[in-house]
Amino acid sequence: MQNFEKRRDRYNAFASFENPLVNLSFELEVPDFRPYCKQHKLPSFHFFLYHVLHALKGIDNYMYRIYQGEVIKIDDFWASYTVINQDQNLNFARFVMTDDLREFIARSVASAKEAEATTQLINTAEDLDDYQQRRNIYITCMPWLKLSAIEHPIYEHKSYDIPSLAWGRYSAPRPDGKLSLTMAVQAHHGFIDGYHVHLLAQAIAQRISQTMAS
Known part of the structure:
Protein backbone atom coordinates (compact mmCIF):
# COMPACT_ATOMS: atom_id res chain seq x y z
CA MET A 1 0.00 0.00 0.00
CA GLN A 2 3.03 2.27 0.06
CA ASN A 3 2.49 3.18 -3.58
CA PHE A 4 -1.17 3.95 -2.93
CA GLU A 5 -0.33 6.40 -0.15
CA LYS A 6 1.54 8.48 -2.72
CA ARG A 7 -1.74 9.07 -4.52
CA ARG A 8 -4.24 9.00 -1.64
CA ASP A 9 -4.99 12.69 -2.21
CA ARG A 10 -5.89 11.89 -5.85
CA TYR A 11 -8.10 9.05 -4.66
CA ASN A 12 -9.86 11.31 -2.15
CA ALA A 13 -10.47 13.91 -4.84
CA PHE A 14 -12.02 11.48 -7.34
CA ALA A 15 -13.88 9.51 -4.65
CA SER A 16 -15.94 12.64 -3.98
CA PHE A 17 -17.24 12.61 -7.56
CA GLU A 18 -20.65 11.17 -8.37
CA ASN A 19 -18.93 9.29 -11.20
CA PRO A 20 -15.20 8.75 -10.50
CA LEU A 21 -14.58 6.44 -13.45
CA VAL A 22 -12.16 6.87 -16.33
CA ASN A 23 -12.83 4.93 -19.54
CA LEU A 24 -10.20 4.89 -22.29
CA SER A 25 -10.35 3.18 -25.66
CA PHE A 26 -7.11 2.83 -27.60
CA GLU A 27 -5.42 0.81 -30.31
CA LEU A 28 -3.29 -1.90 -28.76
CA GLU A 29 -0.39 -3.21 -30.83
CA VAL A 30 1.22 -6.52 -29.89
CA PRO A 31 3.28 -9.15 -31.72
CA ASP A 32 0.96 -11.23 -33.91
CA PHE A 33 0.68 -14.30 -31.71
CA ARG A 34 -1.72 -16.21 -33.96
CA PRO A 35 0.97 -18.12 -35.92
CA TYR A 36 2.69 -18.98 -32.62
CA CYS A 37 -0.58 -20.26 -31.16
CA LYS A 38 -1.28 -22.32 -34.27
CA GLN A 39 2.20 -23.83 -34.18
CA HIS A 40 1.92 -24.72 -30.48
CA LYS A 41 -1.76 -25.75 -30.64
CA LEU A 42 -2.89 -23.00 -28.25
CA PRO A 43 -6.29 -21.28 -28.61
CA SER A 44 -5.48 -17.65 -29.34
CA PHE A 45 -8.20 -16.05 -27.19
CA HIS A 46 -7.10 -17.92 -24.07
CA PHE A 47 -3.43 -17.20 -24.85
CA PHE A 48 -4.18 -13.48 -25.08
CA LEU A 49 -6.36 -13.55 -21.96
CA TYR A 50 -3.48 -15.11 -20.00
CA HIS A 51 -1.19 -12.24 -20.89
CA VAL A 52 -3.79 -9.54 -20.28
CA LEU A 53 -4.63 -10.82 -16.80
CA HIS A 54 -1.02 -11.34 -15.78
CA ALA A 55 -0.10 -7.89 -17.05
CA LEU A 56 -2.86 -6.43 -14.88
CA LYS A 57 -1.64 -8.39 -11.89
CA GLY A 58 1.84 -6.90 -12.28
CA ILE A 59 0.66 -3.28 -11.91
CA ASP A 60 -0.32 -2.21 -8.38
CA ASN A 61 -2.92 0.32 -9.51
CA TYR A 62 -5.16 -2.40 -10.95
CA MET A 63 -5.06 -4.31 -7.67
CA TYR A 64 -6.57 -1.62 -5.40
CA ARG A 65 -10.12 -2.14 -4.16
CA ILE A 66 -12.55 -0.52 -1.73
CA TYR A 67 -13.48 -2.89 1.10
CA GLN A 68 -15.62 -1.81 4.05
CA GLY A 69 -14.93 1.83 3.26
CA GLU A 70 -11.14 1.43 3.13
CA VAL A 71 -8.74 1.04 0.21
CA ILE A 72 -6.98 -2.34 0.16
CA LYS A 73 -4.65 -4.10 -2.22
CA ILE A 74 -5.67 -7.61 -3.28
CA ASP A 75 -3.02 -10.26 -3.93
CA ASP A 76 -4.83 -12.13 -6.69
CA PHE A 77 -8.13 -12.26 -8.55
CA TRP A 78 -10.44 -14.68 -10.29
CA ALA A 79 -9.96 -15.19 -13.99
CA SER A 80 -13.35 -14.52 -15.53
CA TYR A 81 -14.89 -13.32 -18.77
CA THR A 82 -18.11 -13.30 -20.74
CA ILE A 105 -5.54 -22.30 -20.86
CA ALA A 106 -6.88 -25.71 -19.82
CA ARG A 107 -8.83 -24.14 -16.95
CA SER A 108 -10.05 -21.31 -19.16
CA VAL A 109 -11.28 -23.66 -21.90
CA ALA A 110 -13.06 -25.88 -19.35
CA SER A 111 -14.78 -22.94 -17.67
CA ALA A 112 -15.88 -21.55 -21.04
CA LYS A 113 -17.40 -24.89 -22.04
CA GLU A 114 -19.30 -25.01 -18.74
CA ALA A 115 -20.69 -21.49 -19.20
CA GLU A 116 -21.58 -22.14 -22.84
CA ALA A 117 -23.43 -25.36 -22.03
CA THR A 118 -25.86 -23.99 -19.44
CA THR A 119 -28.89 -21.79 -19.92
CA GLN A 120 -28.65 -20.54 -16.32
CA LEU A 121 -26.65 -17.42 -15.53
CA ILE A 122 -23.66 -18.71 -13.57
CA ASN A 123 -20.56 -17.30 -11.85
CA THR A 124 -22.29 -14.02 -11.00
CA ALA A 125 -20.27 -13.76 -7.73
CA GLU A 126 -23.45 -14.06 -5.65
CA ASP A 127 -21.84 -17.13 -4.04
CA LEU A 128 -18.87 -15.05 -2.86
CA ASP A 129 -18.61 -12.87 0.24
CA ASP A 130 -17.92 -9.16 -0.14
CA TYR A 131 -14.15 -9.52 0.07
CA GLN A 132 -14.04 -12.33 -2.48
CA GLN A 133 -16.19 -10.25 -4.81
CA ARG A 134 -13.49 -7.59 -4.72
CA ARG A 135 -11.06 -10.17 -6.12
CA ASN A 136 -12.25 -9.76 -9.67
CA ILE A 137 -11.50 -8.25 -13.07
CA TYR A 138 -14.32 -7.81 -15.59
CA ILE A 139 -13.39 -9.01 -19.09
CA THR A 140 -15.47 -9.06 -22.25
CA CYS A 141 -14.46 -9.77 -25.84
CA MET A 142 -16.58 -9.05 -28.94
CA PRO A 143 -14.66 -10.71 -31.80
CA TRP A 144 -17.40 -9.94 -34.32
CA LEU A 145 -16.98 -6.16 -34.05
CA LYS A 146 -14.22 -3.62 -34.60
CA LEU A 147 -14.63 -2.00 -31.21
CA SER A 148 -14.42 1.78 -31.00
CA ALA A 149 -15.77 2.43 -27.48
CA ILE A 150 -17.90 0.83 -24.78
CA GLU A 151 -19.86 1.87 -21.72
CA HIS A 152 -20.16 -0.88 -19.12
CA PRO A 153 -23.25 -1.26 -16.93
CA ILE A 154 -22.54 0.07 -13.43
CA TYR A 155 -24.69 -0.67 -10.38
CA GLU A 156 -23.38 2.29 -8.42
CA HIS A 157 -20.70 4.59 -9.82
CA LYS A 158 -19.34 5.94 -6.52
CA SER A 159 -18.51 2.50 -5.12
CA TYR A 160 -17.18 1.05 -8.38
CA ASP A 161 -13.69 -0.36 -7.83
CA ILE A 162 -13.21 -3.32 -10.20
CA PRO A 163 -11.46 -2.64 -13.53
CA SER A 164 -13.38 -3.59 -16.68
CA LEU A 165 -11.63 -4.44 -19.93
CA ALA A 166 -13.09 -5.07 -23.36
CA TRP A 167 -11.68 -5.68 -26.81
CA GLY A 168 -13.01 -6.46 -30.24
CA ARG A 169 -11.91 -7.99 -33.51
CA TYR A 170 -8.23 -8.54 -34.25
CA SER A 171 -6.69 -6.89 -37.28
CA ALA A 172 -5.78 -8.81 -40.42
CA PRO A 173 -2.15 -10.00 -40.62
CA ARG A 174 0.24 -7.05 -41.08
CA PRO A 175 3.57 -6.92 -42.93
CA ASP A 176 5.34 -5.74 -39.77
CA GLY A 177 4.36 -8.87 -37.83
CA LYS A 178 2.13 -6.93 -35.45
CA LEU A 179 -1.50 -7.45 -34.49
CA SER A 180 -3.72 -4.53 -33.54
CA LEU A 181 -7.07 -4.32 -31.80
CA THR A 182 -9.07 -1.73 -29.95
CA MET A 183 -9.05 -2.23 -26.19
CA ALA A 184 -11.13 -0.31 -23.66
CA VAL A 185 -10.12 0.03 -20.01
CA GLN A 186 -12.51 1.35 -17.38
CA ALA A 187 -11.46 1.88 -13.77
CA HIS A 188 -11.70 4.15 -10.74
CA HIS A 189 -9.75 7.33 -11.53
CA GLY A 190 -8.57 7.42 -7.92
CA PHE A 191 -6.49 4.34 -8.78
CA ILE A 192 -5.90 4.59 -12.52
CA ASP A 193 -4.65 7.41 -14.75
CA GLY A 194 -4.08 7.32 -18.49
CA TYR A 195 -0.43 6.58 -17.73
CA HIS A 196 -1.37 3.28 -16.08
CA VAL A 197 -3.36 2.29 -19.17
CA HIS A 198 -0.17 2.97 -21.15
CA LEU A 199 1.77 0.75 -18.73
CA LEU A 200 -0.78 -2.01 -19.20
CA ALA A 201 -0.50 -1.83 -22.99
CA GLN A 202 3.30 -2.04 -22.71
CA ALA A 203 3.15 -4.97 -20.29
CA ILE A 204 0.78 -7.00 -22.48
CA ALA A 205 3.00 -6.56 -25.53
CA GLN A 206 6.18 -7.35 -23.58
CA ARG A 207 4.75 -10.49 -22.02
CA ILE A 208 3.53 -11.81 -25.36
CA SER A 209 6.91 -11.08 -26.93
CA GLN A 210 8.75 -12.87 -24.13
CA THR A 211 6.53 -15.95 -24.39
CA MET A 212 7.00 -16.15 -28.16
CA ALA A 213 10.77 -15.82 -27.76
CA SER A 214 11.08 -18.53 -25.12
Missing part, protein backbone atom coordinates in the same frame (compact mmCIF):
# COMPACT_ATOMS: atom_id res chain seq x y z
CA VAL A 83 -19.17 -16.06 -23.13
CA ILE A 84 -22.22 -16.74 -25.28
CA ASN A 85 -24.24 -19.76 -24.18
CA GLN A 86 -26.27 -22.25 -26.24
CA ASP A 87 -29.24 -19.85 -26.30
CA GLN A 88 -27.06 -17.04 -27.65
CA ASN A 89 -27.25 -15.26 -24.30
CA LEU A 90 -24.58 -13.82 -22.05
CA ASN A 91 -22.94 -16.04 -19.46
CA PHE A 92 -19.81 -15.90 -17.28
CA ALA A 93 -16.78 -18.17 -17.14
CA ARG A 94 -14.74 -18.13 -13.94
CA PHE A 95 -11.72 -20.08 -12.72
CA VAL A 96 -8.70 -19.83 -10.43
CA MET A 97 -5.65 -18.06 -11.86
CA THR A 98 -2.36 -19.86 -12.38
CA ASP A 99 1.04 -18.72 -13.65
CA ASP A 100 1.46 -21.81 -15.82
CA LEU A 101 0.33 -20.94 -19.36
CA ARG A 102 -0.92 -24.36 -20.44
CA GLU A 103 -2.70 -25.00 -17.15
CA PHE A 104 -4.29 -21.55 -17.35
Whole structure:
Protein backbone atom coordinates (compact mmCIF):
# COMPACT_ATOMS: atom_id res chain seq x y z
CA MET A 1 0.00 0.00 0.00
CA GLN A 2 3.03 2.27 0.06
CA ASN A 3 2.49 3.18 -3.58
CA PHE A 4 -1.17 3.95 -2.93
CA GLU A 5 -0.33 6.40 -0.15
CA LYS A 6 1.54 8.48 -2.72
CA ARG A 7 -1.74 9.07 -4.52
CA ARG A 8 -4.24 9.00 -1.64
CA ASP A 9 -4.99 12.69 -2.21
CA ARG A 10 -5.89 11.89 -5.85
CA TYR A 11 -8.10 9.05 -4.66
CA ASN A 12 -9.86 11.31 -2.15
CA ALA A 13 -10.47 13.91 -4.84
CA PHE A 14 -12.02 11.48 -7.34
CA ALA A 15 -13.88 9.51 -4.65
CA SER A 16 -15.94 12.64 -3.98
CA PHE A 17 -17.24 12.61 -7.56
CA GLU A 18 -20.65 11.17 -8.37
CA ASN A 19 -18.93 9.29 -11.20
CA PRO A 20 -15.20 8.75 -10.50
CA LEU A 21 -14.58 6.44 -13.45
CA VAL A 22 -12.16 6.87 -16.33
CA ASN A 23 -12.83 4.93 -19.54
CA LEU A 24 -10.20 4.89 -22.29
CA SER A 25 -10.35 3.18 -25.66
CA PHE A 26 -7.11 2.83 -27.60
CA GLU A 27 -5.42 0.81 -30.31
CA LEU A 28 -3.29 -1.90 -28.76
CA GLU A 29 -0.39 -3.21 -30.83
CA VAL A 30 1.22 -6.52 -29.89
CA PRO A 31 3.28 -9.15 -31.72
CA ASP A 32 0.96 -11.23 -33.91
CA PHE A 33 0.68 -14.30 -31.71
CA ARG A 34 -1.72 -16.21 -33.96
CA PRO A 35 0.97 -18.12 -35.92
CA TYR A 36 2.69 -18.98 -32.62
CA CYS A 37 -0.58 -20.26 -31.16
CA LYS A 38 -1.28 -22.32 -34.27
CA GLN A 39 2.20 -23.83 -34.18
CA HIS A 40 1.92 -24.72 -30.48
CA LYS A 41 -1.76 -25.75 -30.64
CA LEU A 42 -2.89 -23.00 -28.25
CA PRO A 43 -6.29 -21.28 -28.61
CA SER A 44 -5.48 -17.65 -29.34
CA PHE A 45 -8.20 -16.05 -27.19
CA HIS A 46 -7.10 -17.92 -24.07
CA PHE A 47 -3.43 -17.20 -24.85
CA PHE A 48 -4.18 -13.48 -25.08
CA LEU A 49 -6.36 -13.55 -21.96
CA TYR A 50 -3.48 -15.11 -20.00
CA HIS A 51 -1.19 -12.24 -20.89
CA VAL A 52 -3.79 -9.54 -20.28
CA LEU A 53 -4.63 -10.82 -16.80
CA HIS A 54 -1.02 -11.34 -15.78
CA ALA A 55 -0.10 -7.89 -17.05
CA LEU A 56 -2.86 -6.43 -14.88
CA LYS A 57 -1.64 -8.39 -11.89
CA GLY A 58 1.84 -6.90 -12.28
CA ILE A 59 0.66 -3.28 -11.91
CA ASP A 60 -0.32 -2.21 -8.38
CA ASN A 61 -2.92 0.32 -9.51
CA TYR A 62 -5.16 -2.40 -10.95
CA MET A 63 -5.06 -4.31 -7.67
CA TYR A 64 -6.57 -1.62 -5.40
CA ARG A 65 -10.12 -2.14 -4.16
CA ILE A 66 -12.55 -0.52 -1.73
CA TYR A 67 -13.48 -2.89 1.10
CA GLN A 68 -15.62 -1.81 4.05
CA GLY A 69 -14.93 1.83 3.26
CA GLU A 70 -11.14 1.43 3.13
CA VAL A 71 -8.74 1.04 0.21
CA ILE A 72 -6.98 -2.34 0.16
CA LYS A 73 -4.65 -4.10 -2.22
CA ILE A 74 -5.67 -7.61 -3.28
CA ASP A 75 -3.02 -10.26 -3.93
CA ASP A 76 -4.83 -12.13 -6.69
CA PHE A 77 -8.13 -12.26 -8.55
CA TRP A 78 -10.44 -14.68 -10.29
CA ALA A 79 -9.96 -15.19 -13.99
CA SER A 80 -13.35 -14.52 -15.53
CA TYR A 81 -14.89 -13.32 -18.77
CA THR A 82 -18.11 -13.30 -20.74
CA VAL A 83 -19.17 -16.06 -23.13
CA ILE A 84 -22.22 -16.74 -25.28
CA ASN A 85 -24.24 -19.76 -24.18
CA GLN A 86 -26.27 -22.25 -26.24
CA ASP A 87 -29.24 -19.85 -26.30
CA GLN A 88 -27.06 -17.04 -27.65
CA ASN A 89 -27.25 -15.26 -24.30
CA LEU A 90 -24.58 -13.82 -22.05
CA ASN A 91 -22.94 -16.04 -19.46
CA PHE A 92 -19.81 -15.90 -17.28
CA ALA A 93 -16.78 -18.17 -17.14
CA ARG A 94 -14.74 -18.13 -13.94
CA PHE A 95 -11.72 -20.08 -12.72
CA VAL A 96 -8.70 -19.83 -10.43
CA MET A 97 -5.65 -18.06 -11.86
CA THR A 98 -2.36 -19.86 -12.38
CA ASP A 99 1.04 -18.72 -13.65
CA ASP A 100 1.46 -21.81 -15.82
CA LEU A 101 0.33 -20.94 -19.36
CA ARG A 102 -0.92 -24.36 -20.44
CA GLU A 103 -2.70 -25.00 -17.15
CA PHE A 104 -4.29 -21.55 -17.35
CA ILE A 105 -5.54 -22.30 -20.86
CA ALA A 106 -6.88 -25.71 -19.82
CA ARG A 107 -8.83 -24.14 -16.95
CA SER A 108 -10.05 -21.31 -19.16
CA VAL A 109 -11.28 -23.66 -21.90
CA ALA A 110 -13.06 -25.88 -19.35
CA SER A 111 -14.78 -22.94 -17.67
CA ALA A 112 -15.88 -21.55 -21.04
CA LYS A 113 -17.40 -24.89 -22.04
CA GLU A 114 -19.30 -25.01 -18.74
CA ALA A 115 -20.69 -21.49 -19.20
CA GLU A 116 -21.58 -22.14 -22.84
CA ALA A 117 -23.43 -25.36 -22.03
CA THR A 118 -25.86 -23.99 -19.44
CA THR A 119 -28.89 -21.79 -19.92
CA GLN A 120 -28.65 -20.54 -16.32
CA LEU A 121 -26.65 -17.42 -15.53
CA ILE A 122 -23.66 -18.71 -13.57
CA ASN A 123 -20.56 -17.30 -11.85
CA THR A 124 -22.29 -14.02 -11.00
CA ALA A 125 -20.27 -13.76 -7.73
CA GLU A 126 -23.45 -14.06 -5.65
CA ASP A 127 -21.84 -17.13 -4.04
CA LEU A 128 -18.87 -15.05 -2.86
CA ASP A 129 -18.61 -12.87 0.24
CA ASP A 130 -17.92 -9.16 -0.14
CA TYR A 131 -14.15 -9.52 0.07
CA GLN A 132 -14.04 -12.33 -2.48
CA GLN A 133 -16.19 -10.25 -4.81
CA ARG A 134 -13.49 -7.59 -4.72
CA ARG A 135 -11.06 -10.17 -6.12
CA ASN A 136 -12.25 -9.76 -9.67
CA ILE A 137 -11.50 -8.25 -13.07
CA TYR A 138 -14.32 -7.81 -15.59
CA ILE A 139 -13.39 -9.01 -19.09
CA THR A 140 -15.47 -9.06 -22.25
CA CYS A 141 -14.46 -9.77 -25.84
CA MET A 142 -16.58 -9.05 -28.94
CA PRO A 143 -14.66 -10.71 -31.80
CA TRP A 144 -17.40 -9.94 -34.32
CA LEU A 145 -16.98 -6.16 -34.05
CA LYS A 146 -14.22 -3.62 -34.60
CA LEU A 147 -14.63 -2.00 -31.21
CA SER A 148 -14.42 1.78 -31.00
CA ALA A 149 -15.77 2.43 -27.48
CA ILE A 150 -17.90 0.83 -24.78
CA GLU A 151 -19.86 1.87 -21.72
CA HIS A 152 -20.16 -0.88 -19.12
CA PRO A 153 -23.25 -1.26 -16.93
CA ILE A 154 -22.54 0.07 -13.43
CA TYR A 155 -24.69 -0.67 -10.38
CA GLU A 156 -23.38 2.29 -8.42
CA HIS A 157 -20.70 4.59 -9.82
CA LYS A 158 -19.34 5.94 -6.52
CA SER A 159 -18.51 2.50 -5.12
CA TYR A 160 -17.18 1.05 -8.38
CA ASP A 161 -13.69 -0.36 -7.83
CA ILE A 162 -13.21 -3.32 -10.20
CA PRO A 163 -11.46 -2.64 -13.53
CA SER A 164 -13.38 -3.59 -16.68
CA LEU A 165 -11.63 -4.44 -19.93
CA ALA A 166 -13.09 -5.07 -23.36
CA TRP A 167 -11.68 -5.68 -26.81
CA GLY A 168 -13.01 -6.46 -30.24
CA ARG A 169 -11.91 -7.99 -33.51
CA TYR A 170 -8.23 -8.54 -34.25
CA SER A 171 -6.69 -6.89 -37.28
CA ALA A 172 -5.78 -8.81 -40.42
CA PRO A 173 -2.15 -10.00 -40.62
CA ARG A 174 0.24 -7.05 -41.08
CA PRO A 175 3.57 -6.92 -42.93
CA ASP A 176 5.34 -5.74 -39.77
CA GLY A 177 4.36 -8.87 -37.83
CA LYS A 178 2.13 -6.93 -35.45
CA LEU A 179 -1.50 -7.45 -34.49
CA SER A 180 -3.72 -4.53 -33.54
CA LEU A 181 -7.07 -4.32 -31.80
CA THR A 182 -9.07 -1.73 -29.95
CA MET A 183 -9.05 -2.23 -26.19
CA ALA A 184 -11.13 -0.31 -23.66
CA VAL A 185 -10.12 0.03 -20.01
CA GLN A 186 -12.51 1.35 -17.38
CA ALA A 187 -11.46 1.88 -13.77
CA HIS A 188 -11.70 4.15 -10.74
CA HIS A 189 -9.75 7.33 -11.53
CA GLY A 190 -8.57 7.42 -7.92
CA PHE A 191 -6.49 4.34 -8.78
CA ILE A 192 -5.90 4.59 -12.52
CA ASP A 193 -4.65 7.41 -14.75
CA GLY A 194 -4.08 7.32 -18.49
CA TYR A 195 -0.43 6.58 -17.73
CA HIS A 196 -1.37 3.28 -16.08
CA VAL A 197 -3.36 2.29 -19.17
CA HIS A 198 -0.17 2.97 -21.15
CA LEU A 199 1.77 0.75 -18.73
CA LEU A 200 -0.78 -2.01 -19.20
CA ALA A 201 -0.50 -1.83 -22.99
CA GLN A 202 3.30 -2.04 -22.71
CA ALA A 203 3.15 -4.97 -20.29
CA ILE A 204 0.78 -7.00 -22.48
CA ALA A 205 3.00 -6.56 -25.53
CA GLN A 206 6.18 -7.35 -23.58
CA ARG A 207 4.75 -10.49 -22.02
CA ILE A 208 3.53 -11.81 -25.36
CA SER A 209 6.91 -11.08 -26.93
CA GLN A 210 8.75 -12.87 -24.13
CA THR A 211 6.53 -15.95 -24.39
CA MET A 212 7.00 -16.15 -28.16
CA ALA A 213 10.77 -15.82 -27.76
CA SER A 214 11.08 -18.53 -25.12
